[in-house]
Amino acid sequence: MGPAVDRARPPSPGRLREFAFPEFRHTRLDNGLGVLAARVPRVPLASLQVLLPAGGQYGSLDAPGLASLHGGLLDEGTRERSALEIAHQVESLGGSLVSGAGWNMAYVEAGTLSRHRESALELLAEVIRTPELPVDEIERLRRERLAEILRRRGQPGSLAERVFAAVVYRDTVYGRPLIGTEESLERLDQDSLRSFYRRQIGPGGSTLIAVGDLDPEESISLVSDAFGDWRQLAAPEPPSIEAPALAGTQVHIVDRPGSAQVQLQLGHACVSRQHPDFPQMTLLNTIFGGKFTSRINLNLREKHGFTYGAQSYFARRSGPGPFVIRAAVATDVAGAAVGELLFELRRIREEPVSREELKETQDYLVGVFPYTLQTIDGLAKRLEALAVFDLPLDYYDSYPGVLAQIDENQVLRAAREHFDPENLAIVAVGPAEELRPQLEGFGPVTVHQP
Amino acid sequence: MNQPLMSNTSVDHLSAECFDLERHTLDNGLQVVLHRDPTLPLVALNIWYHVGSKNETPGRTGFAHLFEHLLFQGSENVGTNDHFRYIQQAGGVANGSTWYDRTNYYEVLPTHYLDLGLWLESDRMGFFLPAITQEKLDNQREVVINERRQKMDNQPYGRAFERLHELLYDEAHPYRWPVIGYVDDLEAATLDDVREFFGTFYVPSNAVLTLAGDIDYDRALGRIEHFFGAIPAGRPSELPSAPPHARDRDERREVLNDDVQLPRIYMAFQVPAYGQDAWYAADLLCAVLTEGKSSLLYEDLVYRRQLAQDIGCYVFPTELTATFALVSTAKPGVEPAELEAAIVEHLERVAREPIAAEHFERAVNQRLADHYSQLQTLDRRADLLSLFTTFFDDPAAVAREVERYHALDPGDLTALAQDRLAGRNGAVVTVVPRDAVPRGGAGVE
Numbered sequence: 001m002g003p004a005v006d007r008a009r010p011p012s013p014g015r016l017r018e019f020a021f022p023e024f025r026h027t028r029l030d031n032g033l034g035v036l037a038a039r040v041p042r043v044p045l046a047s048l049q050v051l052l053p054a055g056g057q058y059g060s061l062d063a064p065g066l067a068s069l070h071g072g073l074l075d076e077g078t079r080e081r082s083a084l085e086i087a088h089q090v091e092s093l094g095g096s097l098v099s100g101a102g103w104n105m106a107y108v109e110a111g112t113l114s115r116h117r118e119s120a121l122e123l124l125a126e127v128i129r130t131p132e133l134p135v136d137e138i139e140r141l142r143r144e145r146l147a148e149i150l151r152r153r154g155q156p157g158s159l160a161e162r163v164f165a166a167v168v169y170r171d172t173v174y175g176r177p178l179i180g181t182e183e184s185l186e187r188l189d190q191d192s193l194r195s196f197y198r199r200q201i202g203p204g205g206s207t208l209i210a211v212g213d214l215d216p217e218e219s220i221s222l223v224s225d226a227f228g229d230w231r232q233l234a235a236p237e238p239p240s241i242e243a244p245a246l247a248g249t250q251v252h253i254v255d256r257p258g259s260a261q262v263q264l265q266l267g268h269a270c271v272s273r274q275h276p277d278f279p280q281m282t283l284l285n286t287i288f289g290g291k292f293t294s295r296i297n298l299n300l301r302e303k304h305g306f307t308y309g310a311q312s313y314f315a316r317r318s319g320p321g322p323f324v325i326r327a328a329v330a331t332d333v334a335g336a337a338v339g340e341l342l343f344e345l346r347r348i349r350e351e352p353v354s355r356e357e358l359k360e361t362q363d364y365l366v367g368v369f370p371y372t373l374q375t376i377d378g379l380a381k382r383l384e385a386l387a388v389f390d391l392p393l394d395y396y397d398s399y400p401g402v403l404a405q406i407d408e409n410q411v412l413r414a415a416r417e418h419f420d421p422e423n424l425a426i427v428a429v430g431p432a433e434e435l436r437p438q439l440e441g442f443g444p445v446t447v448h449q450p
Numbered sequence: 451m452n453q454p455l456m457s458n459t460s461v462d463h464l465s466a467e468c469f470d471l472e473r474h475t476l477d478n479g480l481q482v483v484l485h486r487d488p489t490l491p492l493v494a495l496n497i498w499y500h501v502g503s504k505n506e507t508p509g510r511t512g513f514a515h516l517f518e519h520l521l522f523q524g525s526e527n528v529g530t531n532d533h534f535r536y537i538q539q540a541g542g543v544a545n546g547s548t549w550y551d552r553t554n555y556y557e558v559l560p561t562h563y564l565d566l567g568l569w570l571e572s573d574r575m576g577f578f579l580p581a582i583t584q585e586k587l588d589n590q591r592e593v594v595i596n597e598r599r600q601k602m603d604n605q606p607y608g609r610a611f612e613r614l615h616e617l618l619y620d621e622a623h624p625y626r627w628p629v630i631g632y633v634d635d636l637e638a639a640t641l642d643d644v645r646e647f648f649g650t651f652y653v654p655s656n657a658v659l660t661l662a663g664d665i666d667y668d669r670a671l672g673r674i675e676h677f678f679g680a681i682p683a684g685r686p687s688e689l690p691s692a693p694p695h696a697r698d699r700d701e702r703r704e705v706l707n708d709d710v711q712l713p714r715i716y717m718a719f720q721v722p723a724y725g726q727d728a729w730y731a732a733d734l735l736c737a738v739l740t741e742g743k744s745s746l747l748y749e750d751l752v753y754r755r756q757l758a759q760d761i762g763c764y765v766f767p768t769e770l771t772a773t774f775a776l777v778s779t780a781k782p783g784v785e786p787a788e789l790e791a792a793i794v795e796h797l798e799r800v801a802r803e804p805i806a807a808e809h810f811e812r813a814v815n816q817r818l819a820d821h822y823s824q825l826q827t828l829d830r831r832a833d834l835l836s837l838f839t840t841f842f843d844d845p846a847a848v849a850r851e852v853e854r855y856h857a858l859d860p861g862d863l864t865a866l867a868q869d870r871l872a873g874r875n876g877a878v879v880t881v882v883p884r885d886a887v888p889r890g891g892a893g894v895e
Contacts, residue, residue: 005676007527007573010536011565017491017664042489043822084753087743092808094815096742113819140756147759147782150711154606256709260603261596292534302531305592308600328600330592360539367541367560370490375826 019370021396022379025216031230033203035223036383037216040376046114046212047376048121050128051387053205053236054106054196056178057319061171065180069141069188070196071101074108076137079130083137086123095120099127103178104318104388106200114213118222125226128201133193142185149182153450156263156328156429159254163448164265167252167425168322172241174269202232207387211380241319243269246423249443254450255432262334262430263326266341268420270323273316273389279402280414281314287353287361287411288312288344289325295344300327306337318389323419331430335438338426342442345421352408366400469849471835472667476675478683479655483835483845484670485662487828493663495567496556496832497575498840500658500687501651503631504550504624504770512594512631513639515548517647519590521555522546526577530586533570540566550625551769552840558829561664565673571659572677575652582644591636598630606710610879617702617877618718618773624690625770653684658839662832692770695720701874707884712759713786717793718775719876721866724767725842730854731866732774736763737813738805738863739796740776746809747778747796756781757789769841774870786880794874801872805860817855 024038059067075097076083090097095112108128112120152158162177169175180188208227210219246268271281282290289296289312300310307329315321325345329337372378382396428435432447439445474482503514524530537544542559557567602608612628619626659678661670722728739747740763751758761778780789824830835845 005680007569007577009527011569013540013560013566014562014564016560016562019491042487043825045819045822045826084744084749088808091742091744091816092812094812094817094819111819113815113822140753143756143781144759147712147779150782151606151759151779154710156604258709261599263604291538293531293538298531301593302589305589306596308593308597328596328604330596330599360535363541364538365541368538368543369541370492370560371541371543371558374490374492374828 022373024383025220026393027220029203029224029228031203031228031232032205032235033223033227033230034207034387035210035220036207036387037210037214037219038379038383039214039216040212040379042213044114044213045111045376046117046120046210046214047109047111047380048117048124049107049109049209049380049384050124051207051209051384052106052108052128052201053238054200055101055104057103057173057239057241057317058200058236059173061173061176063188063192064173064176064184065145065178066184066188066192066196067101067106068178068180069138069145069185070133070193071099071106072141073133073137073193074099074106074131075127076141077132077134078126079132080126086127090120090123093119097123097127101178103174117214117219121222121226129230131197133190133197135190138188138190138193142188145179145185146182149179149185156256156259156261159256159429159450160263160265160326160427163252163254164267164322164324164425164427167250167427168243168246168267168269170244172243173239174241174243174319200236202235203227203230204232204235209380209383209387211383212376238318243320245269246425249422249424249426251439251443251445252425252427252448253432253435253439253445254427254429254448256429256450257431257433259331259430261328262331262428262435263328264334264337264341265324265326265427266338266424267322267324268424269320270314270418272318272320273385274318277414277418279399280406280410281418282365283358283361283403283406284348284411284414284419285312285314285323286365287357288348291361291364295348296325296327296341299340299344300329300337304333304336304340306330306333306340310341316385316389331434334428334430334435335441338439338442342421345419349412349415349419349421352412355408358406358408358411362404362406365403369400469846471845473839473845474671476654476679478679478681479686480678480681481658481839482671482674483658483660483839484665484667485660485831485835486665486667487662488664490828491561491664492558492828493561493564493567493661493665494556494558494828494832495571496554496660496662496829496836497571498658498836499553499651500551500656500840501553502549502551503627503629504690505651505687506627506631508621508627509635510638510643511627511635512629513635513643513647514553515629515631516590516594516636516639517644518546518548518553519594520582520586520644521574521578523586523590524581525574526580527573528570528581536566536570542567548629550629550766554833554836556829556833564661564665564670568673568677572681575654575657575678576681578648578652579645582641584641587639587641587644591639594630595633595636598633602628602630606708607714607881609708610706610714610716610881613704613706614716614718614775614877614879615773617704617879618720620693623692625692625768625773649684651687654678654681655683656686658836660832660835660839660845662828662835689770695771697873697875699875701876701878703878704880706879706881708881710881710883712779712782713883714777714779714881715786715790715793716775716777716879716881717876718773719870721765721772721774721870723769723771727854727858727862728866728869729765729767729772731858731862732765732772732870734810734813734817734855734858735800735863735866736765736774737816738809739763739800741813741816744812746800747793750796751778751789751792755792757784757792767837786882790878790880797867797871801864801867803864805863807860810860810863814855818852821851
């Protein structure tokens with residue numbers, strides 16, 4: 001037997017093994033295409049991804065869904081090959097190819113066994129440089145998306161999201177669904193998609209990210225072979241999105257009689273990913289609603305048993321993305337749950353977080369960083385942020401240190417500046433009849449049909 | 451025991467570190483698997499208790515999962531919400547999950563916090579009961595009932611899987627009821643149930659502890675002995691018995707009305723348990739049928755004929771028998787009966803005609819890539835090692851997964867389809883929009 005076990009207090013930690021952000025290579029081809037390449041050893045896989053300046057933010061108000069449909073179509077046929085021929089080629093080797101668009105960027109990503117990297121890269125170049133955007137594929141994807149819009153109408157989370165965006169962002173592109181609407185999808189045609197392609201897609205403003213069991217130098221040379229002679233006339237201008245502030249708090253109920261539960265979504269427009277307060281906001285949000293022991297989860301779940309979980313996040317967007325609080329709660333406590341959430345939101349703006357709470361959150365965020373870098377996708381995501389938000393290349397080397405130096409006054413200042421408990425949208429999906437009396441005290445109520 | 455990887459994947463370079471491992475059993479029966487990979491300064495702890503919903507009885511369902519929640523509510527030396535707090539302060543992540551066959555608990559921590567993880571897990575294995583109160587039970591019961599509402603009762607199609615399993619498995623079958631349980635049963639759970647369950651199942655001899663990551667074997671084993679060695683052994687759980695698969699029974703069907711916009715079909719069949727050759731055949735068949743745009747069913751039903759909005763298929767890796775399920779949403783305007791007939795036609799064809807080499811090879815390559823992909827994280831590797839030890843008493847078998855797929859040929863898939871899918875002896879649940887009456891084959895029971 002060894003020494004007696006002292007169970008009364010947690011064992012003290014051993015010696016920290018330092019961690020350095022994985023090495024990566026960055027270069028820019030003469031035509032403007034950025035390249036980020038890193039090696040992740042161990043498993044024989046690779047991810048090759050191109051980010052293109054064709055996300056939803058580049059769309060126009062009168063054509064919601066254009067960027068998304070365009071992104072989805074990129075891998076659906078080239079001048080040389082049909083969508084099915086492409087799929088057969090990729091999948092027969094155990095690989096995958098997906099394309100699409102988020103708010104910031106469009107993407108085409110090939111996942112492959114690393115020994116097939118050359119053919120994957122050639123195919124990626126073909127898909128991006130010579131897509132056909134064929135009429136029959138446009139029709140097929142249009143029908144698929146119309147059905148998806150229909151499906152989302154039955155989903156409490158999607159319903160809350162749609163109404164929330166419309167209320168918070170009104171007449172800006174963020175106020176329209178990324179996937180589009182039934183009306184807009186009916187109008188999109190090959191001409192508008194092809195002209196969007198001509199306007200947006202080229203090496204300028206685009207980045208290729210190669211991560212996996214790959215030699216970075218070889219990756220750069222292969223990318224140069226596949227994309228070096230790609231030309232474009234002018235790189236697209238990044239858009240500027242201004243979010244209008246809400247005047248007072250508004251309550252929006254999406255009527256869903258007979259729901260077993262109420263889906264809540266609260267929040268307002270907040271800062272862009274490029275805002276200098278991003279590290280302070282990360283800490284603030286983690287304390288408020290970004291971890292299991294966050295204030296709102298301990299309050300709503302562990303103290304009151306109102307919910308399986310309450311979370312908050314602020315979206316990483318080039319423009320002023322939303323700050324969102326979400327929880328699915330029992331119907332008869334919806335009003336009480338909103339009251340607790342607003343209480344916590346006001347409290348974090350009124351008094352500084354305790355030094356202990358701050359310290360444990362800093363230790364969490366700094367300590368968990370290597371864990372998020374175990375996988376090819378985990379590392380690729382970090383590199384992606386460098387490219388999309390134009391962060392300095394040593395960003396992740398200094399990130400843990402920056403987080404660790406923030407004090408409680410900086411967190412309080414960020415909360416006062418960027419959280420706004422008196423001017424927000426409260427969206428509740430559930431039975432309007434039971435919800436209205438519980439929620440009308442928080443602000444004027446509008447009832448929507450799904 | 452050092453276990454190098456087999457030669458079958460020689461074309462791909464999978465680093466040998468992926469499955470360097472040691473195995474031990476403590477005197478109290480706790481099985482220990484150690485896997486060293488120092489790439490990152492991290493260690494994953496993973497414990498499997500060999501108890502899941504299949505160890506429950508009708509009228510007492512959902513208990514294993516409710517119990518998992520309670521195990522995060524502190525123990526003699528760990529305060530109510532302190533488990534997550536300690537882990538997060540250390541820069542770690544933690545969670546647990548309950549399934550048919552097992553309940554797992556895991557942490558991933560910076561290496562220098564290994565002792566913290568061992569202290570937390572050993573405190574709740576050895577000293578849980580003094581901390582449990584009626585208030586904690588009542589609170590977590592509410593949380594779990596809300597979890598059920600959020601994931602099932604308030605989700606479109608949310609009750610379909612529950613009904614599918616109730617139809618596929620007979621009254622006495624331990625896979626019949628949902629892991630999360632029925633609300634009435636959850637309401638009935640008492641503190642005495644909690645104590646008895648803990649004493650029966652949460653004992654060292656019914657558990658496997660795996661450490662994966664930046665560890666030294668001797669030191670790690672010493673620390674495990676230190677924290678777990680004195681916990682009384684208890685007894686391993688016995689496998690509940692399951693009635694054998696009845697080939698000659700009739701298909702069981704049901705139509706559910708729900709707040710959905712598009713009809714969806716759920717089909718399920720019983721196939722052999724995880725670990726048997728036929729399970730791997732069923733899993734490959736899934737990939738042949740629905741994985742990727744060029745798979746048989748996707749290409750025909752979603753891409754070409756556009757009868758379906760989506761289609762997917764999976765086989766559960768379970769211990770007594772396995773559920774093979776196929777799920778497909780109809781396109782607007784398509785009758786579920788038409789979609790179902792098209793699916794059945796394909797299932798009958800794969801049971802009758804040889805599967806093209808192209809499809810078979812694609813499926814094998816996809817499973818190969820899936821397998822490599824999941825080996826990327828220490829947490830997943832640790833979980834797989836606990837699984838292979840619990841089910842097969844052989845952690846090194848993880849490294850042979852790829853071989854299991856390579857050992858098959860297209861004929862094995864045909865045989866599986868003939869044996870299990872073509873006989874119309876499974877279960878079918880059709881979910882239709884409320885007030886809609888489906889025409890054609892899908893009759894109401």
